[in-house]
Amino acid sequence: MQTAIRFDPERLPPRTRALREEVREFLREEAAAGTFDPARAYKARGFDRGFSHRVAEKGWIGLTWPKKYGGQERSFLDRYVVSEEFTAACAPVGCHFVADRQSGPVIIRYAREEVKEEVLPKIIAGDACFCIGMSEPGSGSDLFAAATKAERVEGGFRVNGTKIWTSNAHRADYMIALFRTSAPTRENRRHGLTQFLVDMKTPGIKCSPIRNMAGGSEFNEVHFTDMFVPETMVLGEVDDAWKQATAELAYERSGPERFLDTYFVLTAMMKVLGENPDPRTAESLGRLVAQLHTMRRMSVSVAGMLEQGKEPVLEASIVKDLGTVWEQALPGRARDIAAFHDGSAPLGANAPSFEDVLDYATLVAPKLTIQGGTTEILRGIIARGLGLR
Known part of the structure; x- marks a missing residue:
């Protein structure tokens, strides 16, 4: 059966600006305290229960969940901002991220009440890691x-x-x-x-x-x-459970982490190119940024659908497919664009070189189109939604 694809023009509301600044200040404080090194965090992709506990103290785990379990009952768009900032900074969210993104909502919707009362407060406190x-x-x-x-x-x-x-x-x-x-x-x-x-x-x-x-x-x-x-x-x-599992994937496949996993390559390349790249290089960089902006708008649109209680499985699959293919290809594109620039020098004090960043990103890129559903499976879902199979 054919399904219409909709990406409504959702924009983050003004209230999220204050939240974004609050998250950024929190990350600056954590970096200053030595929790993670922003220059090398891309490689660590940390798992830090202490960090998750401090995020919990801010009320940023279970942000959208019912207050009766310890949640904040805030918007999915608020949660989007928190997730976007943490992902872009490569913050060590490994302990709580999966539980916050998708496991908690599944438990809220399908678990028995006694299980909700036992498990959800643990997640919100940063005490429960899920796989x-x-x-x-x-x-x-x-x-x-x-x-x-x-x-x-x-x-x-x-x-x-x-x-x-x-x-x-x-x-x-x-x-x-x-x-x-x-x-x-x-x-x-x-x-x-x-x-x-x-x-x-x-x-x-x-x-x-x-x-x-x-x-x-x-x-x-x-x-x-x-x-x-x-x-x-x-x-x-x-x-x-097949209906439950596919609905869960709308949470897993649509967030900013589906196109920001190699974002650190883009920021490193901008440092190498400098403030005044030649016109052809600037055009190549602009194309990448335009593509990133487009995927972000699509991802925010899916967050808006989740906010409305919808299950945008098809749209989430498109975001995941486009996003992971883009972020997987980014290291190679960046290498080509910056080919005539010296990539061996450090990008800053105690920072790696551009070559080091590219080497690491190239090694991790193959897994990106596997995690969260392979490209082949996603395109099968999309084709079925379009009535093509």
Whole structure:
């Protein structure tokens, strides 16, 4: 069935300007205190529970959530500004980011009340790190091919199988996981999937880090061997989680982190080019900035839809596809644009060189079109929404 694509012209309201300045001042104070080094933070992509606790003290985790659980009931556009500033600065938000972005909203919508009352305040306090268990070996981002099995037993479910590309699973306190509770039917291959909230301290879970080319190991393969999940940890309806999982992806795929992951390359290139680049170089730089501005406007539009209670799955998929392809290509484009400039000199006091920045970005870029859903899966969603398949 064909779906209309809408990107309404949403603009950030004036109230967000004061919030943006507040966030920037907070980041300046954190940098001055040595929490992170702005010049090298792009490489660290930090995981700092202390930082998350201080963000929580500001009230910036669970910003849009109900006050009864400790949230602020503020706008998605307010949350967008906080996320944008943290992402652009490469702030060490790894502990709370996934929980704040998507896991909390899933729990609010689908968990039992006693689970909400127990878990949501932990997230808001910066005390709960979440990971997402969706992709599996052999099926990747094809969620409907998930084979990790949750078999009903007395009091809950026994789980066996494997998830892969699970970011921060080795550090996480909880996982929101998609398990197969029944076989798919011939008429509906989406049938038989159920979402669960998994306590990562449960016996029967083993995390195996996957090292990437840049030396990081935030990805994991997670093995479940007779792991027990209580009935109370089921999220939503048994066998009917595909709607929940796809709705969740609207949160995961539409934010500024989907086009700002290599933003540090753009800022480094501007330092190398200087204040007065030649006309041809200035034109190339202008094209990149114009593309970035366009993606940002689209992303803000999706935030506005979420604010209105909509589920812009198609639009979020477009933002993620365009954004990650752009940020993945940025290191190569920057290398070409700055080819005749000296990239070996440091970009500032105690700062790396432009060559160092490019080398790191080139190594991490391949993963960007995988995390959050592969390009192929996203384009399948878009094609289906347009009635092309």
